[in-house]
Amino acid sequence: MIEFDLSVRRGEFDLRAAGQFDAAVTGVFGPSGAGKSTLLHVFAGLVRPTSGRLTVEGRVLIDTERGVELPAHQRHVGVVFQDARLFPHYSVKGNLRFGRNRRGGKGEIAFDEVVSLLELGPMLGRPVRTLSGGEGQRVALGRALLSSPRLLLLDEPMAALDRGLKQQILPFLQRVRDAVKIPMVYVSHDLRELLQLTDRMLVLDGGHVTGSGRYGDLVLDPNVWAGDPELVNVHPARVQAHDESLGLTRVELMTREGEHTGAVLRAGYRAGLLVEQRVSVSLRPEDVALSLQPVDHISIQNQIPGKILRVSRYGGQAMLEIDVGAPLLAQVTECTMEAMGLREGMDVVCLVKSNAIRLLNGRG
C-alpha cells in the first residue's frame, strides 16, 4: 500500500495530489503537463515536495511535518525512465548488476530469474550503445528489478518507442506484473497501453487529481477526463480459434483476474497468434452500435446480447456500460438515446464490425 498527500511547486507549476495505491499496478494517467512525471519524481526522491507525506508499505519516505525526507538512494524505490538511462561505461551485465549491492533489499530477485523473465541472456555481454530502444528498456527494467525495490515506478517507459515496439515490450511488463510481487506505478498518457497492464488508476490534470479508482467507474464520470482523451475498451482475452481463409480470429473476453466471461468476439484475422494465447482486445466505444434485437442480413459479424448497466451523458453524447459478460463501453449520440429510448436495465444487442476490433499481443 502506497499512501501519499503531497504538494509540489516547480516554478509556475503547482501539483497537489493525494491518494492510496493498493493494486499490483496502479496507472497514473493524464495529458502531458498534468504533473504525472513530477509526482513520480517526488516518489523517487528526485524532486523535493514543498510539503506532504509518503509511505510505502508503512515505511515513511516523506513526512515534511516531522522533517523526514529520505534521499533517493535510501528509499528502495526503483525507476524505469522514459529514456532508459543505461550507464554507457558498463556492459548490459554491468548495468544489471549496478544496484545489486544495495543492502536491506526485501524480496530479493535472483539475477538469473530476471535474465530469463526479460530474455536478456543473449545481450549480457554487449555494450549498451549497441542495444535497440526496446532492448534498452528491457535492460533498464531488469536493472531496476535487481536493485530490490519495494516500489517500482515506470515513467512512460515506452513513450520513446514506436507502436510496434510497444507491443513487443508490453508482454514483458505483464510478465513482471504477474511474476514479481513488487507494487508498480505506471505513468502513461496512452490509455490503451495503460489498460493492458491495469484498470486501476489515478487521473491527473493541471496538477490536480480528477479521479481515482477503477477505469470502468472513472470512464462514466465526465469530470474526470480533461483534454478529451481517446477512451477505449481494453480487455484481456484468450484466442479461441483462428481461421486465415475466413479472415477471422475468435477470442473470448476474460476478466482481469483471468476468469472466463463467455463473451466471444470475432476479430479480423491477425497473423502470429496461437490458439489459447492471451491477448488484449481493444475496441473504441464509438465503434459499438446498438440494436434492440438481432439483425439479419448484415455484414456485421458480432452481435452480442447484453444489458445496459449504467449510462453517463456529456455534451450530447452518452457513454453506456453494457454487461455482455464483461463490461463493454458503447458511445452513442443523445439523438440515438432518445430515438431508441435507451435506458439503464434494458436488454440490447451490441453490433461490432470484426475489423473494428484490434488484437494486441499479450503475455506469451
Add this chain to the structure above:
Amino acid sequence: MTGLLTPQEASALWLSIEVAVWCVVFLAVPGTVTGWLLARGQFRGKAVAEVIVHLPLVLPPVVTGYLLLLLLGREGPIGGLLEGAFGVSVAFTWWAAVLASAVVSFPLMVRAVKLSVELVDQRLEHAAATLGASPLQVWLRVTLPLSLPGVLTGLVLAFARSLGEFGATITFAGNIAGETQTLPLALYNFTQIPGGEGAATRLVVVSVLVSFAAMLASELAAKRLSRMLGGKA
C-alpha cells in the same frame, strides 16, 4: 639522447620532466575534486572560488611566482611557519619549481575536469541514486568514470604547462642548474650567453619532441578511453 646533449642540457631535460610528473601527481586529486565541485557543487561564494582558482591563468606568471615568494619565502606567513616548525625552506628549491608549476597548471586542470563533468548527464546520476548508490558511490561509479577524458586532458594540459613554465619558476624557485633550472630556464640562459645558440637549438628540438610525445600519448589514451566509456571512437 643523452649523448647528444651536454650534461647541463640533459639535467635540464630530466629536471623538467621530473617536475612536470610531480606536478601532475600533486594535481590529480585536488584538480579533479575542485573541477567537480565547481561543476556540481552548490555553495556560497562559488563565484569567488571560481575566480580565485582561475587567477593564475590570467595573472602574469611572474606575479604568481612573486606572490608564492611572499607567502612561502622565509619572511612570508606560511614560509616563516614552516621554517620555524620544521626548519624547512621551500623557496629556491626543487620543491618550489614543482609548486610553481602546480599553481599555474591548476586552473587548466580544473577547467578541463569541470567542462567534462558538466557534460556528464545528470540524469544518469539520478538513475544511479534510485538504484541505491550513495552520493559518493554515484561519484565513483558514474561521474568520475564518465568524466575521465576530461581528467586525462587536464593532466596532459598540466604536464605541458609545467614543461613550459618559466615566469613563476624563475621568480619563486630561481634558476639553479641541477636544482631548479628546467628546460625553458636553461634555454633562456643559453640565449643570453655568446655562443649558446647551438645548445639553445638542441633544447628547442628536445622541447618540441617531448611536447609532441606527450600530446600524442594523450590522444591515443583519449581514443581508448572513449571506446571503453561506450562512445563510438
